[in-house]
Amino acid sequence: GQQLNQSPQSMFIQEGEDVSMNCTSSSIFNTWLWYKQDPGEGPVLLIALYKAGELTSNGRLTAQFGTTRKDSFLNISASIPSDVGIYFCAGLKTGNQFYFGTGTSLTVIP
């Protein structure tokens, strides 16, 4: 069943603003992933995190693997209209158990 809680569920922001979203669990994960899904398309992997405390950037995106290993965060700086979409976190646990979050829908207002 679903073990990852993503928040916020949806966001409406002005172009140029920064965005923060997070993913939490009551369980420990070994790997955290962040995907973006454009409308009508499959999710695309943005960032993968493999170590507690790890901070990784991909352009204007920065993600962090929480030190407790139970959460992860994604930040988008200086948002642009093409950032619109649904952002999913995903986590991998011991035993190759893989879970997706419920998604954060982002709308950027020009």
Added chain:
Amino acid sequence: SQTIHQWPATLVQPVGSPLSLECTVEGTSNPNLYWYRQAAGRGLQLLFYSIGIDQISSEVPQNLSASRPQDRQFILSSKKLLLSDSGFYLCAWDRGRRETQYFGPGTRLLVL
């Protein structure tokens, strides 16, 4: 480079009709293959996964079945569609490490 294809892109089917969705992967061998369903554009539900030809595992009981007749081909089927089968179906692959999972473009299914 590796690519993953799904077809059809969109499908409208009447209740009770059969279904066959196809997924193929190029540029890799012995991939793990997955079928997900996404309802209302939110949340991904894993339906089936396969670690090899004719090796299929089902995650949830349902009206659907999956087959893998070739190494890089994964098929999702149903004998009789239900209204609740409507959704966005995504195929994905990886090399055995779930953190490198890549998704296809998806098939949007509408059952009327």
